[in-house]
Amino acid sequence: xxxxxxxxxxxxxxxxxxxxxxxxxxxxxVTFTGLVRDRPDGGLREMEIEHxxxxxxxxxxxxxxxxxxxxxxxxxxxxHRYGRLRPGAxxxxxxxxxxxxxxxxxxxxxxxxxxxxxxxxxxxxVTDAGAEWVAAQAEDEAALGRW
Amino acid sequence: xxxxxxxxxxxxxxxxxxxxxxxxxxxxxVTFTGLVRDRPDGGLREMEIEHxxxxxxxxxxxxxxxxxxxxxxxxxxxxHRYGRLRPGAxxxxxxxxxxxxxxxxxxxxxxxxxxxxxxxxxxxxVTDAGAEWVAAQAEDEAALGRW
Amino acid sequence: xxxxxxxxxxxxxRIGLPRETIETDAATVADLVEELRGRExxxxxxxxxxxxxxVAVDQELADFDAPVRDVTEIAFFPPMTGG
Amino acid sequence: xxxxxxxxxxxxxRIGLPRETIETDAATVADLVEELRGRExxxxxxxxxxxxxxVAVDQELADFDAPVRDVTEIAFFPPMTGG
Numbered sequence: 492x493x494x495x496x497x498x499x500x501x502x503x504x505x506x507x508x509x510x511x512x513x514x515x516x517x518x519x520x521v522t523f524t525g526l527v528r529d530r531p532d533g534g535l536r537e538m539e540i541e542h543x544x545x546x547x548x549x550x551x552x553x554x555x556x557x558x559x560x561x562x563x564x565x566x567x568x569x570x571h572r573y574g575r576l577r578p579g580a581x582x583x584x585x586x587x588x589x590x591x592x593x594x595x596x597x598x599x600x601x602x603x604x605x606x607x608x609x610x611x612x613x614x615x616x617v618t619d620a621g622a623e624w625v626a627a628q629a630e631d632e633a634a635l636g637r638w
Numbered sequence: 639x640x641x642x643x644x645x646x647x648x649x650x651x652x653x654x655x656x657x658x659x660x661x662x663x664x665x666x667x668v669t670f671t672g673l674v675r676d677r678p679d680g681g682l683r684e685m686e687i688e689h690x691x692x693x694x695x696x697x698x699x700x701x702x703x704x705x706x707x708x709x710x711x712x713x714x715x716x717x718h719r720y721g722r723l724r725p726g727a728x729x730x731x732x733x734x735x736x737x738x739x740x741x742x743x744x745x746x747x748x749x750x751x752x753x754x755x756x757x758x759x760x761x762x763x764v765t766d767a768g769a770e771w772v773a774a775q776a777e778d779e780a781a782l783g784r785w
Numbered sequence: 786x787x788x789x790x791x792x793x794x795x796x797x798x799r800i801g802l803p804r805e806t807i808e809t810d811a812a813t814v815a816d817l818v819e820e821l822r823g824r825e826x827x828x829x830x831x832x833x834x835x836x837x838x839x840v841a842v843d844q845e846l847a848d849f850d851a852p853v854r855d856v857t858e859i860a861f862f863p864p865m866t867g868g
Numbered sequence: 869x870x871x872x873x874x875x876x877x878x879x880x881x882r883i884g885l886p887r888e889t890i891e892t893d894a895a896t897v898a899d900l901v902e903e904l905r906g907r908e909x910x911x912x913x914x915x916x917x918x919x920x921x922x923v924a925v926d927q928e929l930a931d932f933d934a935p936v937r938d939v940t941e942i943a944f945f946p947p948m949t950g951g
Contacts, residue, residue, distance in 0.1 A: 504655025511650055511671050515682075515726035518675035521668065521746075524658050525951055528665030528737060535662075540950075543876055543943060546927040571950065579662035583951060590675060592750055592868075593781075599668075600743050603951055609929065611943075612950030613877035624878050627947035634740075672868055687867075690793055690860060693844040718867065730868060739951075750868055756846065758860075759867030760794035771795050774864035 492559065492567050494551045496542065498574040503581055510568050510586045517565050519592040521599040523585050529578040534618045540573040540582065543611035547571070554605040558587075561601070561638075562594040569602060571612065604634040639706065639714050641698045643689065645721040650728055657715050657733045664712050666739040668746040670732050676725040681765045687720040687729065690758035694718070701752040705734075708748070708785075709741040716749060718759065751781045786810065788817075788853070792831070793862035796838065799831035814840050814859060815849040831861075839864055869893065871900075871936070875914070876945035879921065882914035897923050897942065898932045914944075922947055 495501075503524055511520040529535045551569050558567060564587055571583040585602045589595040606612075614625040642648075650671055658667040676682045698716050705714060711734055718730040732749045736742040753759075761772040791804045811817035818835065821828045832838070835849060841860040842851050853859070874887045894900035901918065904911045915921070918932060924943040925934050936942070 502655070503658055504651035504653075506651075507654045507669065508649070508651025511673065511728075513726040514673055515676040518673055520671040520673065522654065522671075523739065523743070524667040524669075525739070526658065526661055526665055526667065529662040541877055541880075542950075543874065543924070543927075543945070545941070546924055546943070549927060550929075579660040581658075592670065592672070596670070596743070596747050596750075603739055603743075607951035608948055610950045611876070611924070611945065611948055613946065614949045615877070624946065625949045627949055631949075632947070688794055688797075689867075690791065690841070690844075690862070692858070693841055693860070696844060697846075754868035755865055757867045758793070758841070758862065758865055760863065761866045762794070771863065772866045774866050778866075779864070 492555060493569070494548055494555060495570045496544075496547050496551070497570070497572055500572070500581060501570055501584070503584060506568070506570065506584060507586065510566070510588065514565065514588055516590070517588040518590050519595040520586065520588045521592075521595040523599050523603055525582040525584070527576045527578050527580045527582060530616070530618065534620075535578050536617045536619065538576045538582075539615040539617060539622075540576065541613045541615070542573045546611045550610045551606065554602060554609060557605070558598045558601050562589065562598040563591070564589050564594060564598055567598065567602070569606070571606070571610070573612065601638055604631070604638065607631045608635060639702060640716070641695055641702060642717045643694050643698070644717070644719055647719070647728060648717055648731070650731060653715070653717065653731060654733065657713070657735065661712065661735055663737070664735040665737050666742040667733065667735045668739075668742040670746050670750055672729040672731070674723045674725050674727045674729055677763070677765065681767070682725050683764045683766065685723045685725075685729075686762040686764060686769075687723065688760045688762070689720045693758045697757045698753065701749060701756060704752070705745045705748050709736065709745040710738070711736050711741060711745055714745065714749070716753070718753070718757070720759065748785055751778070751785065754778045755782060786853070788856065789858045791858065791860040793860065795863055796831050796861050800827055809853070811853050813849070813853055814842065814847065814851050817853055817859065818849065837863060869936070871939065872941045874941065874943040876943065878946055879914050879944050883910055892936070894936050896932070896936060897925065897930065897934050900936055900942065901932065920946060
């Protein structure tokens with residue numbers, strides 16, 4: 492189990508590989524990676540991610556502990572960046588390893604749903620026209636209801 | 639969209655990285671990796687994966703086409719090995735990229751459910767006590783019902 | 786009519802060969818299975834329980850009542866266990 | 869009682885500072901919000917719609933009726949948008 496919150500970029504392939512490597516106890520490894528999505532008009536200059544440092548790691552660790560208590564996992568990893576990111580840049584990743592694929596998938600989706608709405612990060616989109624805070628989506632809040 | 643069926647090992651990290659790299663159109667990338675899981679008693683010597691070469695790629699391509707028609711995906715990758723594999727070795731991976739995470743997750747789970755029960759692969763476990771074909775699980779067949 | 790018939794996994798092991806060419810007048814896959822069953826005990830054993838078997842006709846999954854006319858390749862195997 | 873109060877995202881921008889120390893006798897978070905609203909228009913603007921705000925008390929998500937007694941840090945921010 493690991494949680495990292497950092498400004499620096501991370502090497503998705505190397506992280507995914509190290510996480511999955513030689514897990515004879517697992518069988519199933521799921522990763523999710525979130526990238527900075529450009530606006531449909533291609534006009535995104537950058538995305539700024541603000542966070543609440545004193546709260547972030549403990550909030551994520553609590554979400555992870557909940558996942559571990561619900562599913563049969565052998566490991567998990569949560570990595571989230573903050574700062575100013577370009578379109579296409581990596582924002583975050585989660586990885587789950589489990590004996591069975593259903594657990595690995597469910598835990599990864601649960602982690603994503605909770606990170607999205609319960610970890611103290613806020614995104615701001617900067618375009619040539621100005622900057623705008625990303626609004627929370629009703630569907631993201633609704634997604635929590637399924638767990 | 640890509641399908642590869644091969645005997646050789648693959649570099650999960652490099653594949654995952656190349657798949658996710660710079661996708662300003664995607665936002666969400668999900669990967670699943672299946673590894674050879676050891677038996678609870680640690681007695682698995684190897685897993686042999688047999689397949690039906692003339693049918694495999696077209697069966698997988700049909701499953702992939704179905705996923706593309708159901709979800710808003712910008713790309714997908716399916717890679718499956720055959721031959722003799724050690725515990726912990728990589729068997730296969732799928733990757734999906736989508737503008738929204740719900741599509742990326744659903745498509746990856748759909749691909750896994752169908753690959754499991756509709757692509758012509760058969761697993762045999764070899765232990766010191768002998769060799770045994772892995773039986774299909776009722777839950778794997780049942781999983782298809784949700785799509 | 787000449788057909789290539791393929792066997793995979795334990796079907797292949799029970800019959801003792803991976804493929805063979807068969808001359809048949811079977812109308813459906815089920816008819817072909819009946820014919821094969823009558824050949825030798827190893828075929829009877831392999832085809833003892835059709836519910837444990839799957840069939841592909843020209844590399845597409847099919848039912849046992851699928852017609853065999855104009856077909857070039859039929860494969861028998863247990864339920865798949867990939868992924 | 870002395871409290872550290874933090875603001876994030878557009879709450880920080882509207883109030884114009886990321887944190888401040890506040891001397892208060894508020895019993896609940898809602899009381900503290902009322903106090904802040906009365907200070908200056910920029911606070912009134914930031915706290916205009918409580919349904920658009922979230923609060924953390926000592927780094928745990930809390931409700932607006934949470935007690936403030938023995939608390940050292942309260943943070944106000946919009947709904948999170950991580951992931």
